[in-house]
Amino acid sequence: MATQGERQDYLWRPNDESSTTRMRYELEADHWYRAFKSAERKHRPTSLKSDLAVIGLIFSLVGSLLVLVIALIIEFVKWVRS
Secondary structure (H helix, E strand, C coil), rough: CCCCCCCCCCCCCCCCCCHHHHHHHHHHHHHHHHHHHHHHCCCCCCCCHHHHHHHHHHHHHHHHHHHHHHHHHHHHHHHHHH
């Protein structure tokens, strides 16, 4: 068990100018850049316009389904009476 002063799982990073080291650093930088950008997009506040658009779509879907159900009930009642 490691003591408080010891680093656990310390990964030594070479400080040379080899192509593999630079490529590894670039890949890691690209990974963190994409990770921070996606986190930023997830926490971006939504606009009122997009919220109202979603609410409008939901209301229109519910309204359409209600009209369809009522029309089916009316046709069923007509069919039963005849």
